Amino acid sequence: MAAVNVLRSFTRNINLGNHSAKATIRWHFQIQRQINTSSCFMADRRYSLKHEWVQLSGTIGTVGITNYAQESLGDIVYAQLPEVGREYSIEDECGALESVKAASELYSPVSCKITEINTEVEEQPALINQSPYEKGWLFKMELIKPEEFKELMEEAEYEKFLKTLDS
């Protein structure tokens, strides 16, 4: 028997005085429901505020950066991936991606233990630009705190978040 958490979130736009910027406040409701697990489960993809995606299959996840991130970075020339076997807390610095003009730290989107890294990407960092969601995956990990996954944004919410950034 598995628990399925249904997340409801609400956003509210707030006018911040003369800056007219928008702040997003997310309120969470969680409804627990018991469901039979013999049916297949969806490989769920969610997104962090730092433009990483996490694709879960059970408690094993794959992590990469989004198209927005790879576009902003430009041609990636070097990828420093996390250590296999090491544990990271949520938002811990776990690696870096370098392009000609920029260096960007990688932050662990959830607390996890690294099980695998994409050595192809270490040799061919351009894969991250070419295929950020498929061939350009960065590392695989085991969730330490499964509830953190639900804190991440779903696709629609991430798309909406991106719109607030484009200026």
Place this chain on the structure above:
Amino acid sequence: LYHVLLTEMYSSVLKRGWLSLGCCGATSRAIHLSSAALLNKTVLYDFHVNNGGKMVPYAGYSMPVSYDKVGVAASHKHVRSACGLFDVSHMLQTRVHGPDRHKFLESLTVADVTALKPDTGCLTLFTNEDGGIIDDLIVTSTSQDYLYVVSNAGCRAKDLALLQQQVKRFTDSGSKVELEVRDCDALIALQGPQAAAVLQAACSEELSSLMFMSSVQCSVAGVEGCRVTRCGYTGEDGFEISIPNDKAVSVCEALLSSKTAEVQPAGLAARDSLRLEAGLCLYGNDITEQTTPVQAALAWTIAKTRRTEGAFPGSKVILRELKQKAAVRRVGLVSSGPPARPPSQVVDQDGKLLGQVCSGCPSPSLGINVAMAYLPLSHVKAGTTVSIRVRDKLVPATVTKMPFIKSNYYTGK
């Protein structure tokens, strides 16, 4: 947050420029809006936006860091193989008039301005009383009886104050000199092996007889009153073109639509990787008020005839360093793996601190990482191995002569 490290060109302090890639809407928006309100625009701002320019704050101006659809590495390589067009209108352009203009500029710089042949220029330095570098600049002696000076955008206020104060001292003591600020002119740089062919098609002047560091007043793309100087900041053959503001866009559009070669607009990111490969200094990063010309490996800018006591500010310190060498020197470093960027530490095999990277990036032309650092004389010989601390790793690096890539300045041969 994704922190994007962008080496801020011409900054007066060695610091990391953080550009937030994507932070919670509120904060980044607030910062962006308040700084956007205070940014200057060059006359080419709309031109950049129309060509897909990604605008960023730079030295108080909104400038294109790159252009849509063209990656920085691709843009860089295009300049080395064909032709790129840069907006450098944010830089300070001035003219010095009057019979005492040569002495005037000599009182502030290490150049022999009097010896400059008509319509030729040189790279020189404003120095301070401690022998440090206030700014680097190009001074051109024109046959129109003025000195044409181009200096860094980030040093604008400082340079103007310096020049104006000195004008006052000179005129108070009876000398005749006048400073004219040329904010009425835009400045663009056309750089690359095809630049001469592209410009020749738009210019009546015979460019094959215009040598590196020479200058001429002429019309470009039908616009009178332009000045073309054969110089640049890329290591390639190229020109800096001063254009009356109201005609800048039309000249750029004419050059972009050249049938002679493909001219691409290029931004600040490519400009930085190009100049770094060419071993050229960036004021604020590689040279500052705390670095002397000898330390910076720029002793060659100090004209032989100027090497006398009291000839220029800081002459005592600088002449002593010319004689006895300086304790540190700016050198090139090459490495593989994670790129070395400022302010990464450079250490020896025992982990002892030798210096800090002052400029660094992956070299698009060479496929390795290139960097500059000031190292003690014990470690400046080409071939010396050191290590660079990048995040928590020690990356091996080798001291190299600069430029990292061969220069292609036009000498007529």
